[in-house]
Amino acid sequence: MAAGNEPLLQVKDLRTYFHTEAGVVKAVDGVSFDVRAGEVVGIVGESGSGKSVTAMTILGLLPVPPAKIESGQILWKGKDLLTTSEKDLRKIRGGQIAMIFQDPMSSLNPVYTIGNQIEEMIATHQDLSKRQVKERAIEMLDLVGIPKPRDRVKDYPHQFSGGMRQRAMIAMALACEPELLICDEPTTALDVTVQAQVLEVIESSAKQLGAAILLITHDLGVVAGMTDRVLVMYGGQIVEKANVDDLYYSPRMPYTWGLLGSIPRVDDSADRRLTPIPGAPPLMSKPPAGCRFSPRCVFAVPGLCDAAVPELVAVHGAGDEHEARCARLGEAGFADNAAQFVGGRA
């Protein structure tokens, strides 16, 4: 079916709103992007930017109501997941698209052994004998680097450390050889040395199985090291989209500048002062008029930026597929402003 260049996943103009007592929260508001076979796409953004809701919507995991998918399409190999029956969706979810969540303790069932839970996953999606299923579970634990997998398969989640639990989650996610692995903040709850282990496991095992990765995180370091392309989300919308080098070395959207200017680095010089973004992210029940970032943007022009939401458009003279959402994008010399945030590092 899917020809060489056709994307595996196409999200088109997705809008997921939550209907709450406080009003309508536009958590995802017109998001479009593709994931091609075998590539690693990152979604970065701060809490409340809509990155996790995007992932949950793709997998059909949001409770409806309060969530409601107002419009859009999620094409998986050309088939719209939003109109797929729950029965068919179950086959795709876990089988072709798998997910790793942030907190492995709350996503594993404490009363079943690690082995049970991986076996359940395999048995649901693959036609194997009981013994084959058991062997496959052990194989998967071995793949993600759990020592003595034959013994550890009988352990319960509480007998695993945080890093091992997350590796068990990866084993479960990869057990059915999915074509797409969605990782939602996979290492946020882990210590930095364990994070390095887990990221290495995700990357090498996905590569081995040829799976594409959609990596959702707030950590710009993790994104820099792992992804091919990056989407930056703010206020429920994608505000910049580029391949990873372009995003870090020639960012075009003031929010991306702000993000890059905000992060301290281990290799910082002692006197570098951070350039934080003033204010706080918008409440999505009352999004600001015009550009969602305009109230916090030091470059915002009254009458322009607060008038209408700018479109996500291709950046002229930039690399392939570089798009940004900013009313002042086309202004001569505007991109030079980036220097005061990323400070000549590029």
Place this chain on the structure above:
Amino acid sequence: MNTDAAPLLEITNLVKHFPIQRGLLKRTVGQVKAVDGVSYSVNSGETFGLVGESGCGKSTTARLVLRLMEPTSGTIKFDGQDLSAGTEIDTKALRKKLQIVFQDPYASLNPRMTVRQIIAEPMTVQGVHKDEANARVDDLLTTCGLAREHGARYPHEFSGGQRQRVGVARALANKPKLIFLDEPVSALDVSIQAQIVNLLDDLQEQMGLTYVFIAHDLSVVSHISDRIAVMYLGKIMESGTMDEVFGAPSHPYTKALLSAVPLPDPRAERARKVERIVLHGDIPSAADPPSGCRFRTRCWKATELCANEEPALIDRGGGHPVACHFPEQ
């Protein structure tokens, strides 16, 4: 009094063991060695960073100095006063000079008190007159980047970053000499994190504050600290100035830790990835730490010597103390 040469805070061989109790009679069957012989000193006006992964004892150290917990043993000297284990301490007087900002701005502010009451409370406790306290709250709100009107609101009306500003204002209320900052920005988004880091920087400059900055995030610690100590399983592995420790790490653990931090720089990351040191296994339990060097179970340099003999934290030629038999370089 304090001369310029004497450190503001001096901790020697600080130990905190938590008993593990089992059964009906609560027999003690073991000890969790949370802090197991930690020594460091903090000079007036500097920022001392304490880094390490979860469970290494960095936060416990802060709580012991503040006497939020009773130390098992060890000596603590703060501003000419003896706070060692077993001594009677006037905690009220102590906390006027020694304060703490906690990690979670949601859990550390009383939801039933207004921000004004929260910030004024430490002053009320110290017997400051109401009018004076009120005037000081106004000052503190503005210094910490909040508006005076915010005083009348409750914590739930604020965002995480603003709440952390309230936490900082409360810690500053009685003009302390030293503030422990226990993961003050870990719960915040990056754009907000930078606001608080800059605020802490400015306050230190304006008021001549001394900080002990505790965090697991090496980038934040390296950004704010003058000197630093790296902890692992209740012990200090390496300490020195920022340049010494992060510029030329001697302990294999420090090296691995630094190598594990992803840089927000794709080209640098691709290059680093090739030579990244990925530690195997997990941090052992503090109830049953490995013999000899605590890091040896995950160390690629470990030999029999490491299992038999615990390396002391001394200068081994690198110019700063390191607890390793086989330091780098």
